[in-house]
Amino acid sequence: MWDYTERVxxxxxxxxxxxxxxxxxxxxxxGSMACGDVLHLTFKLDDxxxxxxxxFKTFGCASSIASASALTELIKGKTLEEAEKVTNQDIAHYLxxxxxxxxxxxVMGKEALEAAIENYRTxxxxxxxxxxxxxxxxxxxxxxxxxxxxxxxxxxxxEQVTNYCKAGGGCGGCHGEIEKIIARVHGIEPLPTESAxxxxxxxxxIRKIQLIQETIERExxxxxxxxxxxxxxxxxxxxxxxxxxxxxxxxxxxANFTLDGFVGAKLREFVSPDLTVEEEKP
Amino acid sequence: MNTVYLDNNAxxxxxxxxxxxxxxxxxxxxxxxxSMHTFGGQVKQHVEHAREQxxxxxxxxxxxxxxxxxxxESDNSAIRGTVEALAGRKHHIVTTRVEHxxxxxxxxxxxxxxxxxxxxxxxxxxxxxxQLLEDTLTEDTAIVSAMWANNETGVLFPIxxxxxxxxxxxxxxxxxxxxxxxxxxxxxxxxxxxxxSLSGHKLHAPKGIGVLYVRKGxxxxxxxxxGHQESNRRAGTENVPYIVGLGxxxxxxxxxxxxxxxxxxxxxxxLEAALLDACPDSFVNGPPDQRxxxxxxxxxxFVEGESILxxxxxxxxxxxxxxxxxxxxxxxxxVMRAMGVPFTAAHGSIRFSLSxxxxxxxxxxxxxxxxxxxxxxxxxxxFVEA
Numbered sequence: 001m002w003d004y005t006e007r008v009x010x011x012x013x014x015x016x017x018x019x020x021x022x023x024x025x026x027x028x029x030x031g032s033m034a035c036g037d038v039l040h041l042t043f044k045l046d047d048x049x050x051x052x053x054x055x056f057k058t059f060g061c062a063s064s065i066a067s068a069s070a071l072t073e074l075i076k077g078k079t080l081e082e083a084e085k086v087t088n089q090d091i092a093h094y095l096x097x098x099x100x101x102x103x104x105x106x107v108m109g110k111e112a113l114e115a116a117i118e119n120y121r122t123x124x125x126x127x128x129x130x131x132x133x134x135x136x137x138x139x140x141x142x143x144x145x146x147x148x149x150x151x152x153x154x155x156x157x158x159e160q161v162t163n164y165c166k167a168g169g170g171c172g173g174c175h176g177e178i179e180k181i182i183a184r185v186h187g188i189e190p191l192p193t194e195s196a197x198x199x200x201x202x203x204x205x206i207r208k209i210q211l212i213q214e215t216i217e218r219e220x221x222x223x224x225x226x227x228x229x230x231x232x233x234x235x236x237x238x239x240x241x242x243x244x245x246x247x248x249x250x251x252x253x254x255a256n257f258t259l260d261g262f263v264g265a266k267l268r269e270f271v272s273p274d275l276t277v278e279e280e281k282p
Numbered sequence: 283m284n285t286v287y288l289d290n291n292a293x294x295x296x297x298x299x300x301x302x303x304x305x306x307x308x309x310x311x312x313x314x315x316x317s318m319h320t321f322g323g324q325v326k327q328h329v330e331h332a333r334e335q336x337x338x339x340x341x342x343x344x345x346x347x348x349x350x351x352x353x354x355e356s357d358n359s360a361i362r363g364t365v366e367a368l369a370g371r372k373h374h375i376v377t378t379r380v381e382h383x384x385x386x387x388x389x390x391x392x393x394x395x396x397x398x399x400x401x402x403x404x405x406x407x408x409x410x411x412x413q414l415l416e417d418t419l420t421e422d423t424a425i426v427s428a429m430w431a432n433n434e435t436g437v438l439f440p441i442x443x444x445x446x447x448x449x450x451x452x453x454x455x456x457x458x459x460x461x462x463x464x465x466x467x468x469x470x471x472x473x474x475x476x477x478x479s480l481s482g483h484k485l486h487a488p489k490g491i492g493v494l495y496v497r498k499g500x501x502x503x504x505x506x507x508x509g510h511q512e513s514n515r516r517a518g519t520e521n522v523p524y525i526v527g528l529g530x531x532x533x534x535x536x537x538x539x540x541x542x543x544x545x546x547x548x549x550x551x552x553l554e555a556a557l558l559d560a561c562p563d564s565f566v567n568g569p570p571d572q573r574x575x576x577x578x579x580x581x582x583x584f585v586e587g588e589s590i591l592x593x594x595x596x597x598x599x600x601x602x603x604x605x606x607x608x609x610x611x612x613x614x615x616x617v618m619r620a621m622g623v624p625f626t627a628a629h630g631s632i633r634f635s636l637s638x639x640x641x642x643x644x645x646x647x648x649x650x651x652x653x654x655x656x657x658x659x660x661x662x663x664x665f666v667e668a
Contacts, residue, residue: 010587010594034628035612036612036625038664038665039664056664057662058664059585059629059665061588162612170612
């Protein structure tokens with residue numbers, strides 16, 4: 001059984017603004033029957049271009065009904081510019097939170113609102129389409145949608161993305177693609193995929209030292225300098241890389257973390273996965 | 283508010299007589315059934331009596347009854363034990379798309395580890411094509427696992443016919459009878475089943491006890507090793523109170539055997555007819571004449587199952603649904619999808635499962651509240667014109 005807040009249950013039992021506005025200024029519909037939830041939203045503006053009335057109809061679970069109800073309460077009386085600023089987090093917050101696996105209900109509310117606003121601005125001639133290539137074919141979710149939920153909600157795992165927009169919740173074939181999007185949004189180089197292991201020929205020691213030196217120059221030193229630190233390569237003994245931390249790094253309490261979590265990780269990524277890094281003992 | 287419990291395919295109330303039978307084994311009768319002394323030895327007699335009680339329910343020999351911890355253990359062990367006993371000589375497993383995950387996941391596990399797995403499809407009524415089954419079996423087929431009754435729809439597979447086919451082809455046949463035992467008569471003298479799983483908590487015994495029936499002569503590797511218990515097949519000190527409880531529950535099931543075919547079936551039919559009549563755009567999943575007597579699975583189009591269940595919960599009614607949202611997954615149940623139930627209906631499929639404790643008042647309570655709930659949710663639904 002889901003752990004719904006009392007406020008979710010209250011909006012589920014007694015949803016606000018149910019119905020369809022005849023001759024509306026904007027109409028939006030998102031979701032699909034196959035996915036198990038659909039939200040239909042209509043609104044009417046007053047003379048000041050504020051949302052005078054908004055109504056919804058939904059096919060879905062308790063949290064999708066409550067999310068739609070909350071959305072209508074949040075945007076009533078707002079201008080479209082103000083309404084556009086309402087995020088899925090605002091909807092969830094209004095309801096006192098949603099179970100993590102149900103966050104996609106709040107995202108659906110946000111998307112229905114966008115669709116309705118787009119419909120209004122284009123004079124009702126354009127049916128809402130999210131651009132970008134489809135990443136998750138099971139639920140028809142595009143890269144643009146995945147990117148947005150990752151950014152808006154600071155998501156870091158595929159499981160979270162599935163909870164927020166369903167992508168990846170079917171066959172699982174798109175998990176690699178979703179991981180890449182997550183990495184891109186957070187500005188991280190994606191890890192090399194397991195499917196394409198290129199067996200590296202054994203390196204000569206000279207070549208290894210050269211590569212370590214290059215990696216330090218290109219990938220490591222510039223970052224440390226930003227924080228007023230520096231690094232010097234002292235020795236390479238088999239797979240042990242011995243360095244000396246200089247500048248701010250030498251006195252920094254986070255230096256131990258920097259050493260393995262950053263320097264070690266970079267060296268393992270660019271040179272050899274077998275490397276360990278140690279600081280020179282004075 | 284009284285609880286109206288119509289979710290007996292999920293679990294059942296422990297019968298008061300079962301609790302009574304178990305109680306001494308938590309107190310003075312705590313001996314180990316394997317001990318040499320009289321104090322333990324007397325416990326052994328109670329375990330063996332329970333074995334006889336379960337055997338009688340299935341029309342089997344007591345030596346063919348292995349006590350396990352649950353239906354899932356029985357299902358897992360039947361398939362793994364058969365494959366292991368064949369020591370790599372056969373590499374094909376046959377099952378169906380509508381099995382419980384306790385069977386399906388084990389088959390899929392073997393599928394990822396070098397085995398060929400055939401998941402037989404079902405038609406819109408949830409039934410198998412027996413010719414297809416027969417054609418699928420080869421010299422390389424290690425086991426066929428097909429459920430006796432489906433947990434979601436109550437649909438019954440023709441187990442005797444499937445067993446005949448398997449016997450003719452020389453393939454071991456396992457049936458997951460967790461939902462069937464206790465609700466329909468089972469006679470293993472006449473039904474050619476090699477392995478059968480049952481679960482105590484589906485027939486008014488507590489959770490934590492199950493049985494794997496192993497027909498004499500069936501090759502099956504032990505599934506817990508390190509002790510002589512259960513004919514060396516499942517080591518571990520016997521769970522005496524629960525075994526005794528299951529024995530008593532089996533005995534009670536036989537005493538009440540006709541309840542299901544008469545009273546419970548009539549209550550189910552009355553509930554089903556009333557709901558179909560009062561709720562337009564609803565239909566039954568599964569064929570009316572090849573189902574468990576206690577189960578009805580009704581699809582209410584254009585509304586979503588979790589919402590229905592929560593509304594039912596508000597008026598004290600316990601049921602379940604094959605909708606995506608209730609399971610935490612995003613797709614409707616694999617059973618609904620295998621049957622090709624349209625999405626408009628699969629998400630709104632509700633299962634009511636009765637027991638011999640179900641009263642007419644409880645049925646009335648559901649008939650009174652359900653149509654209003656469906657109407658309210660349809661007022662919210664974008665698929666229904668205002």
